[in-house]
Amino acid sequence: MNQYQTLLYYCYTTIENAEEFAADHLEFCKSIGLTGRIIVADEGLNGTVSGTAEACKTYMDTVLADLRFAATEFKIDDVSEPSFVKMHCRYKPEIVHSGLRDPNIIDPKKRTGVHLEPLEFLEMKDRDDVVILDVRSNYEHNLGRFKNAVTLDIDNFRDFPSKINELAQYKDKKILTYCTGGIKCEKASALLLHEGFTEVYQLHGGIIKYGKEAGGKDFEGKCYVFDNRVAVDVNTVNPVVVSTCRNCGKTTAKMINCANPECNEHFTQCDDCGWAMDGCCSEECKEHPRKRPYDGTGYYVKVPQQLNLNKIGRKEFISDLRPAALY
Structure with a gap:
């Protein structure tokens, strides 16, 4: 029986004195025995933490009790051991680095694509007037991606804005964006709307939630995660391996x-x-x-x-x- 859990979450919200909050939050996490990596910015909170089920419950209860983070949605995985070695909580300019800090262009608290729950995404993704857009980096979508998804040649999410012109051919389509847990889609969909795309949607909770609630159908390969597990299985309906060995070309998910x-x-x-x-x-x-x-x-x-x-x-x-x- 797994006695540990790993939590994935984010929340776009205003944090006053965010640097001080990050220092205090680090001490709190350590005090309850968590390990993980948390990014704190003026615009919100983004983290993956791991620990005993009791410690994780204490953490979730404490975060949700803070009105600033009351809307946070946690993705919970049961694991056999903690998914990190140490606990890090750092202040950064953004909770996901896009390089776009002008609130008149990007502000997920005010405007994003329409959020689709996993079963809604499943029902909509194969329509003729729909394009599925992966907004993750190369090493992530090379490991696993939705069937027929459009992928971008980017090494980091901060490269996404430079690829907008490549997507102009899809302006007459409904754009369904997705990422690991949803956080990148908040900014990606907001930027697409700013650039004149009219029908933009995003997979609420990302690939991880889709696996839990829709069986991961048509997600091919594994999902890259930012902890010691490196990759997790998502698809229990029609799984396949799509990644290949860089050196010999043999199919592998490692x-x-x-x-x-x-x-x-x-x-x-x-x-x-x-x-x-x-x-x-x-x-x-x-x-x-x-x-x-x-x-x-x-x-x-x-x-x-x-x-x-x-x-x-x-x-x-x-x-x-x-x-x-x-x-």
Whole structure:
């Protein structure tokens, strides 16, 4: 029986003194034994946390009791062990980085696409006048995506605005956006509306909620998640694997970080190539002097590494685990 849970959630809301809130929230999370990663900004809260069922209940009850976060919806997964090693809660300019901070253009609290519940999305997605749009990054949709979805060549969500012109051909269609948990769609759909798309919808709760409430039908592959699990199964109706090994092309759902920390690329690699390449994406990375030992998982706990010393003698660091925005 699983005794731990992992919670995925976000809430767009105004947070006064957000930096101070982030520091206090970190201490609260630690005090109840949670691990995870939370982003706090003036515009709201975005997190994935993990801990015992009791700790998770305490956390949810406390968050929901705060009127600012009363509308927060938690996606709950039962897990066999905590999905993180440490607890991080940091203040950032946005809870999902879009590079668009003008509230006259993007303000999910005021205007977004029409929210579709999973069963509504399921009923609507195959219509002739509909286009399904994946607003996630390459490494996410390469691992799994909805059947017939339009995907964009972006490494980070902040690249999404630059792709709007590529979507102009769909302006006469109903656009159904989706992402992991819903947070990126809030800004993506708002931007599409600002750019003149008239019928924009978004999958409420994202892929994770769709898997729980609609069986994940027609989501092909696995869903990338931003914790130690890396990928989770979504489709219990008609599952298939769509991702392939970067090195040999064989079908595989296994995603890893390159063992060379200076590359650290997310990519799919089968077990045979994993061992043959020592968990690296290329021969160049395999020969790199800082290559980390490969244990078959391709997951590496964050270990700060000194990068250089600038003119005033301050150390700068890089992380051994590729940073990524939640959801």
